Amino acid sequence: MGKGGSSSSSLNESVVKKILLSYAYVSIWIFLSFTVIVYNKYILDKKMYNWPFPISLTMIHMIFCSSLAFLLVRVFKFVEPVAMTRELYISSVLPIGALYSLSLWFSNSAYIYLSVSFIQMLKALMPVAVYSIGVAFKKEGFKSNVMVNMLSISFGVAIAAYGEARFDSWGVILQLGAVAFEATRLVLIQILLGSKGINFNPITSLYYVSPCCLAFLFLPWVLVEFPILKETSSFHFDWAIFGTNSVCAFALNLAVFLLVGKTSALTMNVAGVVKDWLLIAFSWQVIKDTVTPINLFGYGIAFLGVTYYNYLKYQALMAKEVQKKAQPADEETGKLLEERDGVASAKKVDSEA
Template sequence: MGKGEALSEGVVRKIVLSYTYVAIWIFLSFTVIIYNKYILDRKMYNWPYPISLTMIHMAFCSSLAYLLVRVFKAVEPVTMSWDLYLRSVVPIGLLYSLSLWLSNSAYIYLSVSFIQMLKALMPVAVYSIGVMLKKEGFKSETMANMVSISVGVAIAAFGEAKFDSWGVMLQLGAVAFEATRLVMIQILLTSKGITLNPITSLYYVAPCCLAFLFVPWVLVEFPSLKENSSFHFDYVIFASNSFCAFALNLAVFLLVGKTSALTMNVAGVVKDWLLIAFSWSVIKDTVTPVNLFGYGLAFLGVAYYNHSKLQAMKAKEAQKKVQQTDEESGRLLEERGTENSSDSKRDVTED
């Protein structure tokens, strides 16, 4: 009885912790998105400088990651040669900087709710790029699923009350660069046996992002900021915003490390619906029935995609267990055969 109670307590504790990790990630992701929208939107804080905001985030994250890795020794740095760094980390840093720049820029032109609807295209982009780079096998069933998600997003875009073509292009570009970054991480790092947690990832990637963003910042935003010299830099606003962005990276590590990447995908769908509801009820963004119908269709496609991935993971794990069992059985038979052979030799010697 006591053992059963201890087991049930352990299961309940695990479930509670999992939901806690999900809640922390949703809260921080929600906060960063709304905070970025507040800073960049011309009708709110009115600081429409997405490159500068991204650079502030990267400078903050680089500094904090350096302190955690080099000063406080909270995380061990990954052993990496300069050649590997230049060939693997630098391209990923370039893609990440472009993704962040474009996604932050989209907040100036589009509503929070519509941006979340467009982000439903991420599985489509990841799968398509994976097929093109031969990291994924082409399957007609999966492609049909991707088409259904795309159709749903297209319907949502058709029903958008404040459609802005430039904002849509920026967000689609951000999705494309982010999807390419995720595939490249598999190709350039995972294939070499290198895994980066969010702290070491920021330690290596954030300085690259900062360097890559400097050039467009000088050409695009610096002249405007120089003219607008009367602007007062609010350290509390930007420091708290940057800290939230850094905390979100840690929350991703916590969620994926303690649960799974699939759990994060499912939690992301919940977060998107919460953001759409918040955008409609608090920010007063217009959400039309056509918007909701289209996103609902895309949502079903994403849910089916996640379900298919879960089934594939279960099948892979079951296959691994069967292989392990077969290997153990073969090893036992081999050991018994060796023992029998030794016994036979011993009998012959005794005779």
């Protein structure tokens, strides 16, 4: 009885420890994601820090992440680099890096024109974009019930947009573009890297992708922002602001890997919904952005759609787990049947002899 009780107690402790760690990973990711979004808004918004240069801000992040990733991979040997050929880099990493640079550029630009709360509402369209692009690239199968759900999310976001007090067409275009580029990047990661069996951790991902993003951002920066910055003689680089902002951006990449690696991508999706509601509340109460009842009603519809989407993903994940568990049992049964047939055949041969 004592041993059984001790075993049960240790098992319960192990389960509780895993649950607490999962909550810790979720909390860290929500905090860092929350911090980066609000920090970027603070820097870019004309009513706050008033430095409306989203390409420059993104390039600062990429320079910091590239440099730190290089030190961790090549100098301190903290992680091993991925076996990367020139052909693989050109065919896979370059398009992913280009899409990532556009996604970051457009999403950061949207903070100049839109409120934090409305941007989070528009981000609810991410499952719609990922599913639609997945179907277009034949990575996802078309299902009528999923498409109806996608339409309900879109309908909810449209209502939220209709009720937006600070609606800006250009800001909406930028944010929708960011969603489209990010969704395409996620699908291409599965197609280009997943099919080749390449798995990046956050450090190797930044090591290979950040310099690529920096290169793609250089031309638009020279054409769009550099002439303005050159004429702004009063500007001085604030190491405290941009340094801490870059550290937060790098830490967020590590937190994403920690959360997905130790839990699952589904957990991150669910945590993302919680983070969005927190950001909307923060934007409303602290930043004093206007959030209308129509905003909340529309986002509520989209929220239900996203929740149902996550539920479908959960069901698919559970079905896959059941299939994995059933497969070894089927193989074992097959082996036993083969052994039984072999024994029966041997006995038959002996009797005929």
